[in-house]
Amino acid sequence: MIPEIGHFALALALGLALVQSILPLIGANRGKLLWMRSAKATAIGQLVLVGLAFAALMRSFIVSDFTVYNVAANSHSLKPMLFKVAGTWGSHEGSLLLWTLILTLFGAGVAFFGNNITETLKARTLSVQAWISTGFLSFMLLTSNPFDRIFPPPADGNDLNPLLQDVGLAMHPPLLYLGYVGFSIVFSFAVAALLEGRVDAAWARWVRPWTLAAWTFLTGGIVLGSWWAYYELGWGGWWFWDPVENSSFMPWLLGTALLHSAIVTEKRDSFKSWTILLAILTFSLSLLGTFVVRSGLLTSVHAFAVDPERGLYILFLLTLTIGGSLTLYAWRAPALEAGGVFKPISREAGLLVNNLFLGVATGTVLFGTLYPLFMEAVTGEKISVGAPFFNATFIPLMLPLVLLMGIGPFLSWKRADIPGVWQRLKFVALLSVLLTLLVGYLTRGGPLLAYIAMLLAIWLLMATLKEWAMRIRLFDVPFADAMRRARNLPRAAYGMTLAHSGLAVVMFGMIGSSAWKSEEVRFVTPGTTVAIAGFDVTYEGVERVRGPNYFSDRGTLDVKRDGEQVTVLYPERRFYPIAESSTTESAIRSTLAGDIYASIQEPAADSADESGAWILRILYEPLVFLIWIGSGMLILGGTVSISDRRLRVGAPRRKAAVPTNATPAE
């Protein structure tokens, strides 16, 4: 009964979405307040009903109701409860439902908190939002119903891929979707602004917290995915330029551009049309990311063709959304008033160049991701575009951007004076060069690119810190005075400082773990010692241990340095009997200086099995932990920035009645 109520609730939600996509829009055009107001109620109604459907599906997973086909296919009675719950969004159908739930959550957020935007803009925004939910709800109900039933139910479920039975991965899709879908609100605002024909400072300021929130969630989602790949896949890498990763990275890159462009629109009334275009494109890439992954298009063009109904619907929705919004843009954007003018050397110009670099970088990634698909569709030949392509094209685009990131915050709006900026930065530049030389002395050898990147990362960190120091006039005024200034600095400024220096820290990790990584792969028998990066790792043997729904071969590795015990590592090879598949659980010892990363694999030959030999893979990755720390700083930067009081200023006094924790996107 409960799954059927969920199913019915989805149909009701689609009904509401249909009403909401038409009525408020016409209301806004004809000045009918009642119709405009209806958007608020229907948006919240959609959330309630989709939430009901989601709860119904989750309950089916929790109690293992195998009369629901989706549960039977993706769960198992023996699965740990956490993963039963996470199974709700583990499948194609479930993840669409989660997507839609988040979509309606954001829609209801606008409806609920959007008291400080004009009635017409709000009505139009919510209408556009309802178009998107109409698309998703109908896609779900017509081609991917999460409540399909099966009777009589199978005796037990089919389990979830054990590789995916991981806390990191359980949380990965929700975060990613919060990011993707967050951009839908920004998209709706952009389209609504085009319909309205008005983009001003208030619009930009209203858009910013949503962009920031989406960006922060997306960052979190990407980092979590990368972290999962690092410790679960057993390869010791954190980024593989895999199409799935790329499709989440592209909206991130453009979203970053959007974030910066929106500042210019708010502060300088400029870049209006550019901001709108970025908002449209960012969401288009989010859609592309969701759909391309969901349609199976990535595995192969043929996998897409296997289920043409789904594939065609996706294609239709994509064409409609992207084509429609870009047509609207082409038609309406020229009518937007031009804003403030600026000189070639100014913060606006700096941000423009930043936008261009990010845009081109996105294009590069898009090309590398889609090119193999086009090739396969046209010539039938399967090719893959891997890390070498991206390293050769993406990195050279990013390095000048990092150089610029150091300078940008020192430029003033409208026109900046280069000598003044150089005056402030010359010591930073000198210090960076000296520190890079020190790194060169310590590492003694490595690729030139690594040193260039290191120089730029140090430069970025130093320049960002210098900018902060300047703002609080550290060393200029008494220390206590400077601290008082530091406390009074707007949170958005701290957000910038945290995010920019976070990126520098991430870069340290990336450079260290790519350029100065050591790796050993050996056949080992108990007693074998492998020397790596100054450590002596002794393989003690493998024992069989049991877990809740798996059993595992657990290796014991004794790690010593200069004869002194450092740690003991237990890499595992797990076997899940119900799913009949294995996973690698690598053992990692993390320090700031670097990670020792060990994984074991079954011996290839039976003869080796008898002798007790296993394949041991040990990596030493210097500084890799800094990637996670830096990513944390990026996320923290986003969060701090959202909490800035000024983002709530829209209607500063009117909202006094609303408790502060009820502000949008916080």
Next chain:
Amino acid sequence: MIFFWMGLSAVIAVVFVILPLIASRGREPEEADDSTPAVLMDQLDEVQRDFDRNLISQAEADAATVEIKRRILAAARKAGPERSTSSSSGRAALLIAAVFVPAFSIGYYTLMGNPDVSSLAYADRQAERAEQQKIQELTDKLFARLQAEPDGGASEGWMLLGQTYYRMGSYSKAVEAFETVAQRDDATSAVFSMLAEALIQAEDGIVTPRAEAAADRAIAMDDGNPAGTFYKAMALEQKGSEFEAHDLLLARLNGADGFAPWMEAFVGLANNIGERIGKEPISLTDFAPAMAAAPGPTQEDVAAAGEMSEADRSDFIRSMVDRLATRLEDEPDDLDGWLRLANAYKVLGETDQAKEALARASTLVAGLSPDDPRRDAVNQAMQELN
């Protein structure tokens, strides 16, 4: 019960549609202020702060201030009285929407929903699992007893054990049981064809040389055993000798006199193979004119069918099936009828409709006692279709 909850959720949806009507009653809603000037005022403060902090020069601060003030003026000018009609107009549209939403959803749900399929939590299926557990224990006991017997256990016992294992899906155990009998002198053709079947199932449908050998033995012992021929044909098909497989199936069908249940499977496989090698599809009626003697065609019908052309005949079969389907709409409790209909659809290759008929059958099965054989029949047919 279920309709009460559905009704409630529909009411919730309707309330959300007409909420603005309720909310607007009795008061004229206030206008939201345009917040642009507020944002710009805030920017003025910011310029002042930056100047205080020595981030920008006096000239820069002045220029910025002037510009922002100009924008405030511009915004104030633009915020003209573009205002709405009274809030009460347009009530009708909301009322129409309030009717549309439930009507649309009920319409959709009538087509796509399964209100009569109940939900079954895993924990509530103890009885079902206990049943399976009991069968498991019984088979284990039977196995132990057969093994303990000095003469190696009765062949009938081993066959029963093998069939039970097969039905439980433990194909490799079934193979073991059948094999025990196959090695004996009293092994019949049926023993070998069952062995072949279990071997093929154990390999997920792949006919291994071992399975083919078993099928060969089954034919050698009794060439009238259709199962042996069937698995032999599968073996030939998988080896790439499709023509040979097709011929073998047809030869066996032609050699049969009168309808037998196994013929459907033969026709299905022959048409499957035939499609790939470009043979005309064959129909059950070519070989079994007396098919479906039960509630349907009379002797005259069948005689008429024998004289029809290919196209007419398939129309004829279709009309028979349709008649059955119509009858079942009036007598939806006829479980056997649904099973027959599902079977007919399956033979016609209309899997979706076959599934639908089976779904109807399975709702009826739910009310039967757990050891009713028709339960298994529905389950098995379901599995074959999926």
